[in-house]
Amino acid sequence: MAKHGKKYRDAKAKVVKPIYSISEAIALLKETNTTKFDASCEIHIRLGVDPKHADQIVRSTIMLPHGTGKTVRVVAIVSDDKVDEAIKAGAIDAGNETIIAKIEKGWTDFDMVVAMPALMAKLGKVAKTLGQQGLMPSPKAGTVTPEPAKIIEQIMKGKIEFRTDKTGIIHNIFGKVSFANEKLEENLKALLKAILDAKPSGAKGTYVKAVHLTTSMGPSVMIETQEVMAL
Incomplete structure (x- = not known):
């Protein structure tokens, strides 16, 4: 396994808590960004679904209030x-x-x-x-x-599609590091609400199991699932 460089290790050291609120996590994304370019802010959300079953696939679209900041061809x-x-x-x-x-x-x-x-x-x-x-x-x-x-x-x-991969995880971009914290939070909450609304009929038990945020090459930050479920 490749070792992370000093920049990444220094950034990782700033993630001192195991779990953060949404607003805290977004602020921390900016502090832990290790790139010189305008990095994307990513969400990786693990759901309690098995996409092998048709009634447990999560797939839909959402118009992000402030777009992704990415040029789509x-x-x-x-x-x-x-x-x-x-x-x-x-x-x-x-x-x-x-x-x-x-x-x-x-x-x-x-x-x-x-x-x-x-x-x-x-x-x-x-x-x-x-x-x-x-x-x-x-x-x-x-x-x-x-x-x-x-x-x-x-x-x-800013309309994007979200869907579970074969392991039940959704990976999406919700903005750029250069976005104001408020815009990133509004984008993220809009995406999370859409994922909650897209809960399939076959999903049983805990729907949102874990939510991590990260920048393109930065460390991941876990956010509280209770806050997500309350949106």
Whole structure:
């Protein structure tokens, strides 16, 4: 196992309590940030669900009040008459056959794909490529829509998807270190509330088991699950 450097060890030493309130944890994220760039603030929340069962999958979307601070590169698979408005909304590229051909050749230099329902069948030939990288559009994620420009605008303003991985953990970014503490707290609480609201019917027992916050390369800080459940 690789050893952490002095900067990380010094930052880790500032995490003196085993558990913190949300406001304390956010303040501590800034104190323990070890990067020179504007690091992302991340949440890792372990839920009491087993995603192998369909009625225990947690997946939804939320519009963060202040966005993530991250530039999202969106590609739009749309009909010819929707290309211009998709580009105007913020897509880095828009079209149909031409874009699919580029993806077939290995192009995946983007973060998200928004597609019109009528064109989903055409994505079949690149479904494996997109699926392996978590880029395949999905109705559940709101990325399959007859109104692509509207969804792209929402994504540009901070709409994100959250979902459990195969171990029942949700990993998401909720802002940047440069954000004011109040904005980070508002973003985080909005995301946590959405996760609570998305509790699946099959979830039994303790729903929120552990919540950790961290910056891109900093130590993790655990927050009180009781405070989370009371949101």
